[in-house]
Amino acid sequence: MAADFIISDSPYIHSGKSTKKIMFLVMLALLPAIFASVYYFRAGAIYLISTCVISCVVFEYLIRKIRHKETTIYDLSAVVTGILMALILPPNFPLGAAVVGCLAAVFLGKEVFGGLGSNIFNPALVGRAFLMATFPVLTTTWCEPFSLQAVTTATPLGLMKFQNVTTDLQSLFWGNVSGSLGETSAIALLLGGIILLLYRVIDWRIPFGYIVTVALISLGFHSANPASYAGPLFEILAGGLIIGAFFMASDPVTSPVTKKGRLIFGAGCGLLTMIIRYWGGLPEGVMYSILFMNALRPLIDKFTRPICFGG
Numbered sequence: 001m002a003a004d005f006i007i008s009d010s011p012y013i014h015s016g017k018s019t020k021k022i023m024f025l026v027m028l029a030l031l032p033a034i035f036a037s038v039y040y041f042r043a044g045a046i047y048l049i050s051t052c053v054i055s056c057v058v059f060e061y062l063i064r065k066i067r068h069k070e071t072t073i074y075d076l077s078a079v080v081t082g083i084l085m086a087l088i089l090p091p092n093f094p095l096g097a098a099v100v101g102c103l104a105a106v107f108l109g110k111e112v113f114g115g116l117g118s119n120i121f122n123p124a125l126v127g128r129a130f131l132m133a134t135f136p137v138l139t140t141t142w143c144e145p146f147s148l149q150a151v152t153t154a155t156p157l158g159l160m161k162f163q164n165v166t167t168d169l170q171s172l173f174w175g176n177v178s179g180s181l182g183e184t185s186a187i188a189l190l191l192g193g194i195i196l197l198l199y200r201v202i203d204w205r206i207p208f209g210y211i212v213t214v215a216l217i218s219l220g221f222h223s224a225n226p227a228s229y230a231g232p233l234f235e236i237l238a239g240g241l242i243i244g245a246f247f248m249a250s251d252p253v254t255s256p257v258t259k260k261g262r263l264i265f266g267a268g269c270g271l272l273t274m275i276i277r278y279w280g281g282l283p284e285g286v287m288y289s290i291l292f293m294n295a296l297r298p299l300i301d302k303f304t305r306p307i308c309f310g311g
Helices: 019-066 077-087 095-107 123-134 156-163 169-173 187-196 205-224 232-237 241-248 259-279 288-302
Strands: none
Touching: 019 077, 019 095, 019 187, 019 241, 077 095, 077 123, 077 241, 095 123, 095 232, 123 288, 156 232, 169 187, 169 232, 187 241, 205 232, 205 241, 205 259, 241 288, 259 288
């Protein structure tokens, strides 16, 4: 008697984690950064985060309806995109422009590729890059903590790049500096990163490769010329490196699937970040480095795919 076989598509083994559960854990990991942003930037943080979250959820619902696709707002991915979108914008960013960025994040960053799981670029970074191209002045106008008044002073990376002024590490660690809404407090982001690692939402190899590469490059340049280049701790704590390493580059959808590929991916992000910081026209390079490596992800997977047994 012939045996019965059940033929189905992969995956054949399930980890037990649903998309909704993973997104909930990411939201939990982002809570320290959200609390820090509200502490330093008060009501402006609440308005910006709320606007971005609502906009991303509404746009995803409408776009899916227009495309006659199943509604996916209940998997919380749009909420996470909205939170990340808000955290990488200036605290005093106009809410109307933020809505435009959220539309770009959802449509150009995710839905144009077919939705979550098919996108090749991190949606929040796509939205931020779109705003950088359309509203360059607004995306580079910062305010001091505890104030939403726009100022002309630069972020710590801008001060170092253009004025050779180093911000003290304690201020960078706690977040009492000007910068994007949720990327100023290093301790808050590190706590969130630890949560992601403990719950195995992300793989340690990408943030490890990213941070170690930045540390080694900055250490080499600082050792050769301490007057012109800041040390590793400054380069790691300043700007969006920590939120980029733990929450953007480590996105399971847009990062390599192989272990070796993840190390290469993280190292590539670190290398490109330092190239832009040291020799580019912008003081920060996290956004463009991750987007560039997102584009290389299929190639990295191809050349780091393990050989099958017997191959």
